[in-house]
Amino acid sequence: xxxxxxxxxxxxxxxxxxxxxxxxxxxxxxxxxxxxxxxxxxxxxxxxxxxxxxxxxxxxxxxxxxxxxxxxxxxxxxxxxxxxxxxxxxxxxxxxxxxxxxxxxxxxxxxxxxxxxxxxxxxxxxxxxxxxxxxxxxxxxxxxxxxxxxxxxxxxxxxxxxxxxxxxxxxxxxxxxxxxxxxxxxxxxxxxxxxxxxxxxxxxxxxxxxxxxxxxxxxxxxxxxxxxxxxxxxxxxxxxxxxxxxxxxxxxxxxxxxxxxxxxxxxxxxxxxxxxxxxxxxxxxxxxxxxxxxxxxxxxxxxxxxxxxxxxxxxxxxxxxxxxxxxxxxxxxxxxxxxxxxxxx
Amino acid sequence: xxxxxxxxxxxxxxxxxxxxxxxxxxxxxxxxxxxxxxxxxxxxxxxxxxxxxxxxxxxxxxxxxxxxxxxxxxxxxxxxxxxxxxxxxxxxxxxxxxxxxxxxxxxxxxxxxxxxxxxxxxxxxxxxxxxxxxxxxxxxxxxxxxxxxxxxxxxxxxxxxxxxxxxxxxxxxxxxxxxxxxxxxxxxxxxxxxxxxxxxxxxxxxxxxxxxxxxxxxxxxxxxxxxxxxxxxxxxxxxxxxxxxxxxxxxxxxxxxxxxxxxxxxxxxxxxxxxxxxxxxxxxxxxxxxxxxxxxxxxxxxxxxxxxxxxxxxxxxxxxxxxxxxxxxxxxxxxxxxxxxxxxxxxxxxxxxxxxxxx
Numbered sequence: 001x002x003x004x005x006x007x008x009x010x011x012x013x014x015x016x017x018x019x020x021x022x023x024x025x026x027x028x029x030x031x032x033x034x035x036x037x038x039x040x041x042x043x044x045x046x047x048x049x050x051x052x053x054x055x056x057x058x059x060x061x062x063x064x065x066x067x068x069x070x071x072x073x074x075x076x077x078x079x080x081x082x083x084x085x086x087x088x089x090x091x092x093x094x095x096x097x098x099x100x101x102x103x104x105x106x107x108x109x110x111x112x113x114x115x116x117x118x119x120x121x122x123x124x125x126x127x128x129x130x131x132x133x134x135x136x137x138x139x140x141x142x143x144x145x146x147x148x149x150x151x152x153x154x155x156x157x158x159x160x161x162x163x164x165x166x167x168x169x170x171x172x173x174x175x176x177x178x179x180x181x182x183x184x185x186x187x188x189x190x191x192x193x194x195x196x197x198x199x200x201x202x203x204x205x206x207x208x209x210x211x212x213x214x215x216x217x218x219x220x221x222x223x224x225x226x227x228x229x230x231x232x233x234x235x236x237x238x239x240x241x242x243x244x245x246x247x248x249x250x251x252x253x254x255x256x257x258x259x260x261x262x263x264x265x266x267x268x269x270x271x272x273x274x275x276x277x278x279x280x281x282x283x284x285x286x287x288x289x290x291x292x293x294x295x296x297x298x299x300x301x302x303x304x305x306x307x308x309x310x311x312x313x314x315x316x317x318x319x320x321x322x323x324x325x326x327x328x329x330x331x332x333x334x335x336x337x338x339x340x341x342x343x344x345x
Numbered sequence: 346x347x348x349x350x351x352x353x354x355x356x357x358x359x360x361x362x363x364x365x366x367x368x369x370x371x372x373x374x375x376x377x378x379x380x381x382x383x384x385x386x387x388x389x390x391x392x393x394x395x396x397x398x399x400x401x402x403x404x405x406x407x408x409x410x411x412x413x414x415x416x417x418x419x420x421x422x423x424x425x426x427x428x429x430x431x432x433x434x435x436x437x438x439x440x441x442x443x444x445x446x447x448x449x450x451x452x453x454x455x456x457x458x459x460x461x462x463x464x465x466x467x468x469x470x471x472x473x474x475x476x477x478x479x480x481x482x483x484x485x486x487x488x489x490x491x492x493x494x495x496x497x498x499x500x501x502x503x504x505x506x507x508x509x510x511x512x513x514x515x516x517x518x519x520x521x522x523x524x525x526x527x528x529x530x531x532x533x534x535x536x537x538x539x540x541x542x543x544x545x546x547x548x549x550x551x552x553x554x555x556x557x558x559x560x561x562x563x564x565x566x567x568x569x570x571x572x573x574x575x576x577x578x579x580x581x582x583x584x585x586x587x588x589x590x591x592x593x594x595x596x597x598x599x600x601x602x603x604x605x606x607x608x609x610x611x612x613x614x615x616x617x618x619x620x621x622x623x624x625x626x627x628x629x630x631x632x633x634x635x636x637x638x639x640x641x642x643x644x645x646x647x648x649x650x651x652x653x654x655x656x657x658x659x660x661x662x663x664x665x666x667x668x669x670x671x672x673x674x675x676x677x678x679x680x681x682x683x684x685x686x687x688x689x690x691x692x693x694x695x696x697x698x699x700x701x702x703x704x
Contacts, residue, residue, distance in 0.1 A: 223463035227456055229442045237403055238456035238509065239429025285445045288462065 007282055007289055014296040018068070021303040025064045028307060030315040031055055058201060064303065066199040069211045070264050071274070071302025072295040073256040076218050078271025079278070079294045080249045083225045083287070084146075087158050088339045089332065091272035092257035095145045095158070096165035097138050098268075101261035102192070104137020105130055106173045109188045110180040127206040127263075130191075134262035139254035141165065146246065192265055195320050196306055199263045207263055214256035215295060221248040222287035229285055267321050269328025270305075274298040276335055349381035350417060351513050351545040352402060357411030359394060359401045368409050371397045375411070375571045377564050379547055381512070384539045386556030387549040389566030390589060395549040396437070396517055398566070402547065403434040403515045415513065429457035432513040433506035437521060440502065441491045447501045448486040451476050454508030476507035480534055496527030503534060514538070516548040520555075528552060532559050553585070557602040576602075608634045611699045612663025615641045622669055629688060633695055635665070643668065643677075663702050667691070 026038055033052055041053050078091040085095075092098050108130060148161060177185055199207060224245035227235040236242055260267065278293040279285065305327065309318040358373035371394040379385045389395050401408050404420055413420045415431055423431070433454070440450070454476070455469045465473070477483060480500040490498055499519055506514050519535070520528040532555050535546050539561070547564075550556055556563060557576040564573045567587050574582070585597040585604075598605045611634040618626055618639070627637045643666055666677040673686040678698055685691045 220461065223456070223459070223461065226453060226463060229445065230440050230450075230453065231436075231438055233400075233405060233434070233436055233438070234440075236405060236425070237429060237432075237434035238453070239426035240456065241425055279444060283444050284449070285442050286449060 007284070007293075010282055011292065011296065014293070014300065018296060018300050018303070021300060021307070022064055022068065025067065025303050025306055026056065026060050028310050029055070029060060059197065062199055062201050062204055063197045063306065065204060066196045066207065066264065067302045067306040068299040069207055070196060070260045070267060071270060071298035071300070071305075073211045073214060073260045073298070074267060074271040075274035075278075075294045075298025075301070076215055076291060077253040077256040079275035079287075079290060080218060080221075080225060080253050081271075082275055083228050084246070084249055085158065086228075086231065088276070088335055089159060089272055091269070092138075092253065092261075093266065093268045093271055094162040095141075096162050096169060097141050097145070097253060097257045098261045098266050099166045099169040100141025100144075101134035101138040101258040102266060103169045103173060104133040104135070104140075104258070105191060105262055106176055106188060107137070108133035109191060110176050110184050127203050131206055131210055131259055131262045134258035135254050136258075138258035138261070139250065141169075142250055142254050146250070195317070196264055196302075196309075197317065198265075203263055207259055210255055210259040214252050214259065215291075217248055217252040217255070218291055221245065221252065222291055224248065225287040225291075226285075265321065267302075268325045269332060270298060270301060270324050272335070273328050273331040274301055276331070277301070350378055351381050351383075351415070352377075352379040352547065353412075353414040353417070354378065354402070354408075355412040355414070357401065357408040357413050359397045359406075360409050361397075361406065362409070370409060372566070372571065373410065377571060377573050379513075379545050379562065381545055382539055382543045383545050383561040384536055384559065385545070385547040385562045385564055386560035387547060387564045387566065388551070388553065388556060388588070389549075393566045393568070395566060399434075399515050399517050399547070399549055403432060404428055426457050429509065429511075431511055432515060433509040433511040435499075435502045435506050435514070435516040435519055437517045439498070443489065443491055445490050446487050447482055447490055447493070447497075447504070448473065448477065450490055450501055451482075451504045451508045454505040454510075457509065472510060473508050476504040479507060479538065480504040481530070494527075496523050496530065499523065499527070499531060500534065503531070507538070512544060514544055514546045516546070518549050518551070520550055520552060528555065554601070554603045608632075610634060610636055611702070612636070612665060613638060615639075615643070615664075615666045617641075617643060617667065618669035625688060626667065626669075626674070626691070629692055630667075630695065633692060634699070635695070663699065665695070665698070 023035075023038075027033055027035060031052075033055065037049070037052055038056060041049070041056055074092060077097070081090040081092065081095060081097075082088060145161075145165070177188065180188070224235075224240060227238055227240045228245065232242065235245070257271070274297050275290070275294050278290055278297045281297070282289055282293045284290060302324075305320055305323045308327075309320050309323045311318060354375050354377045357375050358370050359375065360368055360370040360372070362368045375398065387395050387398065397406070400406055402413065402420075404423070407421060415423065415428070420428070442450075451473050452465055452469070455465060455472065456463070459465060459469065477486060480503050482497065482500055482504055485493060485497060485501070488497075490501055493501070503514075503516070503519065506516075514535075516535070520531050523531065532552075535548065536559050538544050539546050557580055560576055562573060563576050563579045564571065565579060565584050565588065567584065568590060572579070572582075572584055579585070580597075580599055580602060589595050589604075594607050595604045596607050597603075608631075613636045614630050616623065616626055616630065616637050616639045623639060627639065630637050663678075668675045668677070670684070673684060674688075674691050676683045676685065676691065676694055676698075683694055685694055
């Protein structure tokens with residue numbers, strides 16, 4: 001499949017698809033809002049129905065923006081991990097980076113109960129603290145995985161390693177829950193049920209700059225990632241500063257996966273599958289092309305996931321993680337079968 | 346004339362560092378050098394440390410002792426990018442990145458010269474074109490590297506190193522896993538680069554014959570030491586016999602520039618023949634384990650122990666006379682003459698005779 005021989009056309013097309021899906025996402029939900037109503041509300045907010053304005057500005061727009069950010073962030077994190085580990089099934093969820101972020105949040109939320117006697121979970125300062133905790137947890141896990149997984153080229157071994165790491169983290173979190181008070185436990189459970197829709201407008205002031213920073217770091221390290229394609233030795237022989245390269249991807253993946261996990265909870269499989277879709281569509285492994293492509297594809301996939309999760313006709317929404325898992329797992333199985341023959345990304 | 350040293354190893358030890366304290370020394374006291382415009386073949390048995398030496402020279406691992414100079418400057422003093430502009434490396438790893446085209450791969454070689462975003466300038470494109478041309482990959486530019494043959498991929502890896510535009514190129518077994526035609530093609534390309542671009546190319550190989558005929562200098566890694574010299578001196582020095590000290594079945598053939606398998610001698614043959622038939626029959630008989638003495642006077646000997654006095658008597662003393670006929674061969678063994686028509690039949694009869702003699 002060589003869909004986009006000319007990548008500029010590809011980018012424009014994807015951008016168009018994304019705008020279309022974004023608008024569709026604004027229109028869908030339990031309360032019916034017509035295209036005309038939403039456009040008039042968006043552009044003349046004073047003259048429109050305050051109820052519709054509230055639904056759009058307080059809920060649907062933040063949720064759609066969160067979906068775009070989450071898709072782009074998780075996918076780009078996955079892409080970078082696949083490249084530096086040279087493993088097609090690497091991703092923030094599989095390798096436990098998202099679990100690491102959860103551990104960071106759990107540590108913060110559950111220990112905040114002891115320190116402050118309550119949780120400052122829903123203030124702006126609280127948002128930043130949670131994000132920082134998630135970055136820290138994700139970064140720590142990334143460090144561990146780099147040490148372990150960079151020595152394992154084998155696909156299956158990495159998968160097993162990821163399962164083990166995630167299992168260990170779940171165990172730690174369970175132990176912490178056991179020892180925490182009722183009120184802190186409740187706020188932690190509420191957090192774990194997080195979804196795209198749980199991000200408030202205020203929290204976007206934390207999420208947007210965080211994801212933007214992560215994506216920017218990824219974009220400026222495109223050249224390093226290209227060199228990583230040939231393996232660490234070749235990268236070194238071409239004069240790459242290995243430490244700087246690791247540090248950049250490290251920071252980028254931790255920030256991206258950490259921020260999304262902090263606000264939306266764990267969202268699986270997007271990080272693994274989207275880079276493969278981008279490679280297929282753009283037919284290139286070079287990151288100057290692949291990173292923007294993955295960003296756009298990731299955003300599209302996540303908005304589609306959000307649309308599906310709203311179950312047209314029903315008032316409830318499905319958990320986004322279930323939707324991405326159900327859509328993603330067959331694709332991951334396909335990737336594994338493909339790469340049994342080919343060997344690497 | 347002062348040689349233009351590109352690489353100098355002054356008593357270096359190579360090996361791995363385990364953590365910070367213990368180190369595993371693979372080989373020590375290595376003193377070697379490679380000059381501008383030289384093709385250097387590194388030869389040694391499996392596991393003797395060829396890769397480790399090349400990786401040390403390429404700067405992946407520091408020498409554990411001694412001094413390693415690149416163009417008269419200590420290797421450790423080179424900033425990463427500057428070293429990458431002096432020396433390129435081709436490893437044994439097979440790179441199988443899906444969708445990466447030959448041209449994109451070669452373009453990655455421009456890494457030390459491009460800006461932060463890796464943008465290729467017109468000059469870069471020109472250098473890439475040239476590298477593709479020199480490695481005979483014209484027409485393959487847009488083929489993905491996981492969909493080309495091993496030989497083509499190896500040439501693409503060399504093209505990538507070439508695009509790096511370095512004075513020194515280090516290649517770890519560039520001809521491994523390739524068929525003969527591809528092997529020669531790779532060595533020919535390297536040779537041409539040395540001649541035309543005055544590069545210094547160091548490569549490890551197991552192919553003695555090509556290195557002795559094509560390389561300007563041989564680095565030979567033996568069990569107890571590492572020696573260097575021009576191929577002719579190395580071949581006659583007896584060092585190659587020391588290459589495989591534990592294998593009595595190998596002997597080095599100075600004329601053929603290669604090792605031969607020593608065979609057990611079953612007997613001797615007086616081969617009376619001429620022309621092409623003589624050459625073919627001689628080869629066949631040698632393959633079957635006979636020492637061949639062409640065109641001695643025919644004695645028609647009656648006993649296996651009686652052979653002409655001009656043949657040195659070495660046991661076992663099976664002695665045959667094979668005489669070329671207009672259409673076939675006569676085999677005379679212990680007074681009995683057997684007639685065969687083809688060389689294949691001759692071989693079969695000889696085998697029968699030596700099996701009978703053996704039992």
